[in-house]
């Protein structure tokens with residue numbers, strides 16, 4: 001578009017990836033236990049959820065004490081690096097991983113929740129077990145992140161009282177087998193409809209809208225093409241449902257396939273993915289590399305605010 005002086009007015013791009021729109025949300029915060037996190041409006045900037053794994057395969061060597069010490073120093077580093085939410089996980093849900101008992105999960109997670117409850121940051125717990133949900137909430141956790149999307153009625157019941165946030169994630173199948181042959185007619189529509197239905201169930205169970213966030217569940221029963229489709233249309237997904245969206249792509253095999261890199265060399269790819277997710281409507285990104293992601297998002301956020 002040329003003006004009379006020959007100068008170009010700012011070009012208008014067609015909507016698409018990277019065309020940031022402020023989310024249309026009924027509330028501009030997510031109620032997260034003791035915390036209220038801004039997810040829209042002037043105070044909003046993308047939130048970084050740091051992954052704190054407390055599974056034996058994430059420790060350098062066996063002993064529980066070493067494991068706890070390691071987890072706490074990792075958490076301390078994430079806090080120094082600017083994390084907004086700490087996500088504690090005691091069950092490995094990597095494709096093919098065997099399930100653990102609720103007792104074992106509690107043995108792994110509870111000491112970490114007790115040790116971190118007064119760290120000043122909201123604590124999320126990544127669990128599918130109603131018993132674990134109840135115990136960690138009683139111990140002070142602020143958010144429950146359930147990769148099964150609270151499909152178990154006992155899970156919804158475990159989180160309905162109180163004011164913890166819940167993250168409802170989409171997964172096709174079960175972790176042991178989900179990556180064998182993921183299939184969809186229309187992946188966008190199926191994920192959207194699942195999340196809509198689970199959000200409605202959560203609200204019917206008495207969970208107020210300001211406590212709910214949604215997650216397309218990258219890598220959970222999805223091929224690279226499915227993940228890319230969801231990422232490319234993620235803003236539309238967020239707006240179709242109208243709840244804050246959490247995106248977790250960090251170090252996942254899709255990053256490996258796109259970059260050709262093994263898991264220990266996926267940091268830059270993961271930071272790129274977090275940035276794309278934030279530019280495409282994610283209010284929260286779940287990451288391993290907190291310092292690097294915080295820096296990348298600061299740059300984008302500053303540019304966005306200059307518009």
Ligand code: 7PJ
Nearest residue numbers: 093126145167169215217218248
């Ligand atoms: C996710 C998760 C995710 C949410 C895991 C991994 C696998 N929770 N837990 N979203 N992924 N909400 O980190 O590679 O994408 S465990």
